[in-house]
Amino acid sequence: MFDLVFTRRYSMGHRLIHGAGDICATPHGHNEEVSVYLKAHEAERLDGSANMVLPFYYAKKKWHQFVDGSIDHSFQLSEDDPLLPWFIKNEPKRVRHLVVTPGDPTTELMACLLMIKVNTILDAEKTGLYCFKIDIKETPTNTVSFSGNPFDFVPQSKNGQGHWWERPDMSISDLEI
Ligand SMILES: Nc1nc2c(c(=O)[nH]1)N=C([C@H](O)[C@H](O)COP(=O)(O)OP(=O)(O)OP(=O)(O)O)CN2
16 A cells, blocks of 8 residues: 655744743744655555556645645644734734644644644545645654544634634634634
């Protein structure tokens, strides 16, 4: 069985206000890499002609559009971070670049949310592929790797139902923009 593995890099900013310590509560940024590990729902023998699971282009196109257009240069904040209403009031133009998460946007949480997002996109694109593992390299020395069912690990959101990570679009928050 083949795995297709795609890696994309992006810059982001965030802050962690609920327990990672003073340094992490100061807004700061990282150059990160996300790798998604994809498998076909149904394994098939190579056909003797094209000999591929799916052209890389179709497997990664929309996911990479999302990473490049929505995650790159985003600012990631907990849904209860006071910076959120600050941006809405003072810099409404920036709100579309805010990733909003249930609790602190740690690398663990982002791995789960991005795995749900990539799977939602792969389904909507009818690729026949699914993501079974994701790595986020937050810094050159820290990587979070996740495999399993991300829904078992995502905390309850205060924002009720219909979350951005469950929509196969470019959204990164549920704010009215
Ligand atoms: N379990 C987690 N712990 C921490 C996270 C996280 O997402 N999950 N994130 C952070 C901060 O974002 C921090 O900026 C990065 O961690 P840090 O260890 O400070 O990164 P360094 O590259 O500076 O690590 P070195 O030890 O200097 O290599 C903190 N914790």
